[in-house]
Amino acid sequence: MSQYKQTVALKDVKCFALHGYYPEEQLIGNHFIIDLETEFTPQGFDDELAQTVNYEDLNEIILNEMKKTQKLLETVLKNIISKVIEIYPFVEHVNVSIKKLNPPMPGQIGHSFVQLSYTSAQ
Template sequence: MGHIKQTVALKDVKCFALHGYYPEEQWTGNHFIIDLTTEFTPLGFDDELTQTVNYEDLNSIIRTEMKNTQKLLETVLNNIISKVIEIYPFVEKIDVSMKKLNPPMPGQIGHSFVQLSYSATN
């Protein structure tokens, strides 16, 4: 029999936050969309939350880190990864990305995009 991998994710988490490099961005804020995906070898299938990643926890981590104003979106994403690992050390892979809707730049830009990926193995 093969090896089972489990994925638990949240997609399109919408937040308003004050992230941005320039002071104006931190005053006016912006809308963001976050995707967070975790992958791991299942701990078991006994129908208990202790055997998996609880996506309510993932939502709480995202919302908490989005409240902590940062200049760089990369910093926010790195903090999200660190919190997931802290709560769920068995997670083997994490992908987290953020879209900043209508970034304040000349022209019509739908969103900027930043993504970080973590792997417990190289």
């Protein structure tokens, strides 16, 4: 028997935030790009938001978590995933990644990258 899988995602959400391990990074800040993708089995297709993940909520989750200064980007990603599954417990898979543009290191580096995935135990 076939089963639908639905993906709701936001790509290239741009933010300025004060994340960084070193105190200078938390003072100066940096630009970040976040991708957030959810996957789930839809409960129906009756043209109602209650049947899906609202990407406006995903945007709000990202923006709120980016306001909370963290040392590690891994912590930011874990907090984003935790909030997504709190609001949408039916989500089966979440993948979130963050790029830190021009990280403060010697050389020309376009961005650093961290990704974290969650899969429900269903």
